[in-house]
Amino acid sequence: MSTNLGRIAGVNGNLITVEFENPVIQNEVAYALVDDLRLKAEVIRVRGNKAELQVFEDTTDLKIGDQVEFTGELLAVELGPGLLAQVYDGLQNPLPALAEQSGFFLQRGKYLQPLSRDAEWEFTPKAKSGDKLFAGDTLGIVPEGMFEHHVMVPFRLRGELQVEEVVSAGKYKVDQRVAVLKDAGGRSHEVTMVQQWPVKIPINCYAERLRPTEPLTTKIRIIDTFYPVARGGTYCIPGPFGAGKTVLQQLTSRHADVDIVIVAACGERAGEVVETLREFPELTDPRTGRSLMERTMIICNTSSMPVAAREASVYTAVTVAEYYRQMGLNVLLLADSTSRWAQALREMSGRLEEIPGEEAFPAYLESVIAAFYERGGVVKLRDGRTGSVTIGGTVSPAGGNFEEPVTQGTLKVVGAFHGLSRARSDARRYPAIDPLESWSKYVGVVDAGDVAYAHRLLRQGNEVSQMMKVVGEEGTSLDDFLVYLKAEYLDAAYLQQDAYHEVEGATTADRQKHVFGIFVRILKAGMKFEDKDAARRFFSRLTQTTKDWNRAEMKSDEFKQLEERISQMLAEVTENE
Amino acid sequence: MxxxxxxxxxxxxxxxxxxxxxxxxxxxxxxxxxxxxxxxxxxxxxxxxxxxxxxxxxxxxxxxxxxxxxxxxMRVAFSDALLGRVFTGSGQPRDKGPAITENLIPIGGPSVNPAKRIIPRNMVRTGIPMIDVFNSLVESQKLPIFSVAGEPYNDLLARIALQAEVDVIILGGMGLKHDDYLFFRDILEKNGALSRSVLFIHTAADPTVECQLVPDIALAVAEKFALQGKRVLVLLTDMTNFADALKEIAITMEQIPSNRGYPGDLYSQLAARYEKAVDFEGAGSITVLAVTTMPGDDVTHPVPDNTGYITEGQFYLRNGRIEPFGSLSRLKQLVNSSTRDDHRTVMTTMIQLYAAFKETLEKRAMGFRMSAWDNKLLTYGERFEEELMALSVNIPLEQALDRGWRIMADCFEPEETGIPSKLIKQFWPAEQAADKTADDKTDKTAAK
Missing domain, CATH: 2.40.30.20 (Elongation Factor Tu (Ef-tu); domain 3)
Known part of the structure; x- marks a missing residue:
């Protein structure tokens, strides 16, 4: 096949206009040739004989008349064993390998193969010749860290396929042939362990999609108890800067009860990725006792890296997530931040001189966001196993105002909303999830009736606190004041959580059930005090004891003693009744 | 040719x-x-x-x-001969020295591979308790000072520059008043720091386009010094002028504006500069401190807003003080665990109490009777502002922590602070508390 060439007719930032003669495909990948470099680009609009391409690199030095080579392929990721524990940029270039080759800086035009061609994998066949399979069915497995990585029938193959040959167990490299399949038309296809899949098309080789019902424990009390996330669900964390979005994401990536975590650092600070990068290999996953990095993959296109690749990065991440879901695993995708991704869309839209929508975001923003979140979900595979992709995206609304297009477009399509508030973070009430504004449609780890009760109390407490601002403490009845104190107590000792404490940082579902039970008892108890000062003194002592309790190991004596002390304290004030 | x-x-x-x-x-x-x-x-x-x-x-x-x-x-010369010199935004000498043309390096180079960065771990001590105790500055951090016209942000910048232990100081001035430029030059010279500084100054009278070049030039030079193993501190003032220069060009080019006339890529443009802050594995580091003046004291204005999302925290400078609310150093957790056991607790507790003090102030302003607790908070808040918040306070971290304990012990009972019992045992200054309660009582009677 002769190469399809075009010529540059215009350069405007990272958008180039290219004149072409032979047919081109929308969203196909092309390379702009400058000196001895090949700069990756993607066709995003075609008008007459001119195609407009977004270049994934800095366009400095491009000239009118420079050659552009069209590849005929859509932007795709490489899927196969060896993705986990890796760090990629938005176009799936392995960053550590790039660093080895080009040192401190990211040189443009350098692309490396995402998967190592030299590594050997211990292949065990699961299918045998004569089997009838469909795309996504398992041919064999290789161990990848602690997982069984399924080598599957390539997703691009359609219809029923007959297995002609599967290689015997042994060590193979990723691009060595492991099977031969014959399609209905009688053509044979050679299969290796690696396959390509276009990032913007969902992988849907499963039997059916299920409703997300099982809670995904994050070990953050306010989330699991009050605003839970379900496996296969979607949630978003909007918040102004400095409210702790990224810290929350980092904690979740560490403690979440899932098999695999994919972190898509999209247009955010490099420093945050580095923290994950350097710390995860040292941390052990309490569930498996192995390094946390083994279950993590990082796609990182930080804010100073090229904008067009930022747009691609979330798709790269979600495609890999879907790939592992297809193996029957539970995957959590954390995208930080989807606003940067939306801004990348806006930048391109602006350069294309499209008619802008609200705040100059393109008119198709909402449908693009919806399509992205819809890629999450629980699915039942053809052999009955289930897998899930849970998507959690942070949103960075301009000015911290949730009434902006990205937040609003996201709220429409997610199942839980963890809104962070500036007021709470200013008061150092972490995690700064606003307990009055947030919501979740999923089922949590504790009794729903109790949560509703506590939630009502928080609301009432807030009302009393608002009222007190007007009528003062002396104008508030002792009963109302007690409601306020109880709400404050619940906030201080349950909703707030010291993320950096080794015990309190991760509160298991069992512990939450146990502790929340006691909280409900305290909240429901009728109490009697002489005056407001006495009540306040009691609650400050109770809060401190409870905080100490939170910091004690659940099995320890200290935990039991403190629990007893809390019960005693409660008994003392209820006795008088 | x-x-x-x-x-x-x-x-x-x-x-x-x-x-x-x-x-x-x-x-x-x-x-x-x-x-x-x-x-x-x-x-x-x-x-x-x-x-x-x-x-x-x-x-x-x-x-x-x-x-x-x-x-x-666009390129800029790089050599040790830059030290002690002053240049314009396009790299021409602004002082009377000779032009430097050797060893040209490109500006606005590629970004650092995240895999080659290391986790910042060195605290930059400034002697300002509001920074050291509550929002520690960390080497390789990028941090803006959010402020408004009229606040002493340039003085603060200069003070941090002089007290911080760094090898090279690079100042990028954008739209600077000529007086301010002279202020920086003189203060650096007086304190003997000019010989390790390079100044790239665009004054308000210079062409706007040069303003756009200042951060790139300053950071390109900083990067080279850092690669030589130097710890570099880059001061940029004022980034709002830089953003306005971007806006001007975008409008001229008939780009569709996104927010208040600023181009849609404002975030990426600012990020490309701020992200140059780095700690190189096996070489030096770049720490970026920038001033962002907020038009109309509005933090939701596109410039401070986008900046806040890019940088690792921010300092609010208001009424001549660094405000504890809103100010944040995202990297403080990386260093304040290894300073002293009580650092984090003092930090959190004192701010929580100060927040309660602010609420009490509101209550008092509305004419409500003050409870015993309110009175405690009032004493506390005033002492906190005077003894820790004032910019004139210049004490090392440890002394500031001790002072924090003293203030708390003078004002509260231990359990009122919510500090873990273990730390109370270790750090609560016992005798002092007793004396002060007596004082408090006399105060209150006097007030009545």
């Missing part, structure tokens, strides 16, 4: 259009007309039309101006 073009097709704002071929994107050109010559940079190619941004502004450019393309992108 380089062809000269004589026909300028369009002049609008600081952008001129010439017909030329063989020109590459971002190439530099020299535009000469009878009123003088200036450098210009290609910012758009459209067929044979070349858009050039003229550094000295388009005023005085004739339609028959000579445009000569230089075949190179």
């Amino acid at each position: 380089n062809k000269t073009y004589h026909r300028v097709e369009q002049i609008a704002g600081n952008v001129i259009v010439v017909q030329a071929d063989g020109v590459s994107y971002r190439e530099l050109a020299e535009v000469a007309s009878t009123r003088g010559s200036s450098l210009a940079q290609v910012i758009r190619l459209e067929g044979d039309r070349v858009y050039l941004q003229v550094f000295a502004g388009s005023r005085g450019v004739a339609t028959d101006a000579q445009v000569r393309f230089l075949g190179d992108t």
Whole structure:
């Protein structure tokens, strides 16, 4: 096949206009040739004989008349064993390998193969010749860290396929042939362990999609108890800067009860990725006792890296997530931040001189966001196993105002909303999830009736606190004041959580059930005090004891003693009744 | 070899259009007309039309101006000879020294591979309790000072620069008043720091386009020093002027504005500069401190807003003090665990109590009776402001922590603070508390 060439007719930032003669495909990948470099680009609009391409690199030095080579392929990721524990940029270039080759800086035009061609994998066949399979069915497995990585029938193959040959167990490299399949038309296809899949098309080789019902424990009390996330669900964390979005994401990536975590650092600070990068290999996953990095993959296109690749990065991440879901695993995708991704869309839209929508975001923003979140979900595979992709995206609304297009477009399509508030973070009430504004449609780890009760109390407490601002403490009845104190107590000792404490940082579902039970008892108890000062003194002592309790190991004596002390304290004030 | 073009097709704002071929994107050109010559940079190619941004502004450019393309992108000289010197935004000497032309390096280079970064781990001690205790500054951090016109932000910047232990200081001034430029130069000179400083100054009187170049030039030089193993502190003031210069160009180029006239890529543009802050594995580091003045004291204005999302925290400078609310150092957790056991607790507790103090102030302003607890908070808040918040306070971290305990012990009972019992046992200054309660009582009776 002769190469399809075009010529540059215009350069405007990272958008180039290219004149072409032979047919081109929308969203196909092309390379702009400058000196001895090949700069990756993607066709995003075609008008007459001119195609407009977004270049994934800095366009400095491009000239009118420079050659552009069209590849005929859509932007795709490489899927196969060896993705986990890796760090990629938005176009799936392995960053550590790039660093080895080009040192401190990211040189443009350098692309490396995402998967190592030299590594050997211990292949065990699961299918045998004569089997009838469909795309996504398992041919064999290789161990990848602690997982069984399924080598599957390539997703691009359609219809029923007959297995002609599967290689015997042994060590193979990723691009060595492991099977031969014959399609209905009688053509044979050679299969290796690696396959390509276009990032913007969902992988849907499963039997059916299920409703997300099982809670995904994050070990953050306010989330699991009050605003839970379900496996296969979607949630978003909007918040102004400095409210702790990224810290929350980092904690979740560490403690979440899932098999695999994919972190898509999209247009955010490099420093945050580095923290994950350097710390995860040292941390052990309490569930498996192995390094946390083994279950993590990082796609990182930080804010100073090229904008067009930022747009691609979330798709790269979600495609890999879907790939592992297809193996029957539970995957959590954390995208930080989807606003940067939306801004990348806006930048391109602006350069294309499209008619802008609200705040100059393109008119198709909402449908693009919806399509992205819809890629999450629980699915039942053809052999009955289930897998899930849970998507959690942070949103960075301009000015911290949730009434902006990205937040609003996201709220429409997610199942839980963890809104962070500036007021709470200013008061150092972490995690700064606003307990009055947030919501979740999923089922949590504790009794729903109790949560509703506590939630009502928080609301009432807030009302009393608002009222007190007007009528003062002396104008508030002792009963109302007690409601306020109880709400404050619940906030201080349950909703707030010291993320950096080794015990309190991760509160298991069992512990939450146990502790929340006691909280409900305290909240429901009728109490009697002489005056407001006495009540306040009691609650400050109770809060401190409870905080100490939170910091004690659940099995320890200290935990039991403190629990007893809390019960005693409660008994003392209820006795008088 | 380089062809000269004589026909300028369009002049609008600081952008001129010439017909030329063989020109590459971002190439530099020299535009000469009878009123003088200036450098210009290609910012758009459209067929044979070349858009050039003229550094000295388009005023005085004739339609028959000579445009000569230089075949190179913007570069700046780099050598140790830069130290102690002052340059303009385009790298020309502003002091009386000779021009430096050796060893040219490109500006606005590629970003650092995240895999080559390391987790910042060194605290930069400033002697300002509001920074050291509550929001520690960390080497390789990028941090803006959010402020408004009239606040002493340049003084604060200079003070941090002089007290921080760094090898090289690079100052990038954008839209600086001439007085402020002299202030920086003099204070650096007086304290013997000029010899380890390089100044790139764009004053308010200089052409706007040069303003856009300042951060890139300053950071390109910083990067080279850092790669030589130096710890570099880059001070940028004021980034709002930089953003306004971007806005001006975007509007001239008829780009669709996104928010209050700023271009849609404002975030990426700011990030490309701030992200140069780095701790290189096996070499030096760049710490960036920038001033962002908030038009109308509005933090939701696009410039501070986008900046806040990029940087690792921010300091609010208001009424001559660093505000504890809103101010944040995202990296403090990386260093304040290894300073002293009580550092984090003092930090959190004192701010929580100060927040309660603010609420009490509101209550008092509305004329409500003050409870015993309110009175405690009032004493606490006043002492906190006086003894820790004031910018005049200049004490090392440890002393500041001790002072924090003293203030708390003087005002509260231990359990009122919510501090873990273990730390109370270790750090609560016992005798002092007893004395002070007596004082408090007399105070209250006096008040009544």
